[in-house]
Amino acid sequence: MKELLHEMHAWMNGYMRSYHTDDAEVMRGIRLKEIHTGYVTANARALARHLGCGLHDTALAEIIGLFHDVGRFRQYAVYRTFNDAQSEDHAELGLKVLDGLDFMDRLSAADADLVRFAVKYHNKKEIAATDDRRRLFFAKLIRDADKLDIYRVLLPFLTPEGADKAPNFVPSDAAQEVSPDFIADFAAGRQADYYRLRTHGDRRIVRLMWIYDINFVWTLRRIRDRGYIDAFIESLPAQAGIAAGVARLRAYVARRCGEEDQAELYG
Ligand SMILES: [Fe+2]
Structure with missing residues (x-):
């Protein structure tokens, strides 16, 4: 091997x-x-x-x-x-x-x-x-x-100027705002549909929602400790409904990071 x-x-x-x-x-x-x-x-x-x-x-x-x-x-x-x-x-x-x-x-x-x-x-x-x-x-x-x-990879693309340089995920002239359906998904803690994203804000929401899909505490602690979660949250526009999603997300991260990984295959 x-x-x-x-x-x-x-x-x-x-x-x-x-x-x-x-x-x-x-x-x-x-x-x-x-x-x-x-x-x-x-x-x-x-x-x-x-x-x-x-x-x-x-x-x-x-x-x-x-x-x-x-x-x-x-x-x-x-x-x-x-x-x-x-x-x-x-x-x-x-x-x-x-x-x-x-x-x-x-x-x-x-x-x-x-x-x-x-x-x-x-x-x-x-x-x-x-x-x-x-x-x-x-x-x-x-x-x-x-x-x-x-x-x-995405950290440098979080500012409005940086968003224009992101390699072709959404059109560079897309809005910074988050679309209403993505705000609703974020507030409810539901995975948003990647294929429906239309704006830079939508893209940031999709990435933030990945946090709920992280499988191991090892990974989540690294994502948190490197400041990625804070950076993404700070990049979101002030829109109604965002704060509820952020509060839910932060509570989830705090709880999950307090747990320990199980060695799934070998325990
Ligand atoms: Fe890939």
């Missing part, structure tokens, strides 16, 4: 480099995803260790981190956007890329299935219902590792 992991890292580095271009605008998007891939791989590994994974499962978590966004590069090269609604689902695109790789066959059938399942569901609104606790575990792990880093 160690040798294979090494080869996978080398392949991924070469694959990402193959998308390098002289176009500075495209290069900005590609660089963003290269750096993101590095951090998510490290997050997945660290979280796996924290949850008591042995060498094999820690390596699996690392592989999933490494490949979770492999579809982003083709997506950006073809469509010039990271917006799945305006292009195609980048996780599905990633599975197509993985299907063409010989070394996926060198994983056991069970491990290859885990990688595919986790990549497929890393970005969906929810993980598909499954009785397989290993599938569920690795899907939960990658979703946390990914979100922790996405908060880092």
Whole structure:
């Protein structure tokens, strides 16, 4: 597994480099995803260790981190956007890329299935219902590792000036206000529908609502301690209904951060 992991890292580095271009605008998007891939791989590994994974499962978590966004590069090269609604689902695109790789066959059938399942569901609104606790575990792990880093990525784009520079999630001239349906979802603590977002404010609400979808206390404490939650809350416009959502969210974070993670697979 160690040798294979090494080869996978080398392949991924070469694959990402193959998308390098002289176009500075495209290069900005590609660089963003290269750096993101590095951090998510490290997050997945660290979280796996924290949850008591042995060498094999820690390596699996690392592989999933490494490949979770492999579809982003083709997506950006073809469509010039990271917006799945305006292009195609980048996780599905990633599975197509993985299907063409010989070394996926060198994983056991069970491990290859885990990688595919986790990549497929890393970005969906929810993980598909499954009785397989290993599938569920690795899907939960990658979703946390990914979100922790996405908060880092988005931090510079929270100001009105920064929002215009965000790579194509919403039109740069979109309003800062939050749409009424998103305010209602936020106040009720309900996940908002990513595909319906129209404004910069909506996008911030969707990201804040991810807090309810964080699976492990390890991740939530890091998101809180790095100031991501405060920064997102401060970036919201003063609109009726927002305060109720913020109060609910803060109470949830305080309660959840007081709990401890259980080693789900190994306890
Ligand atoms: Fe992704």
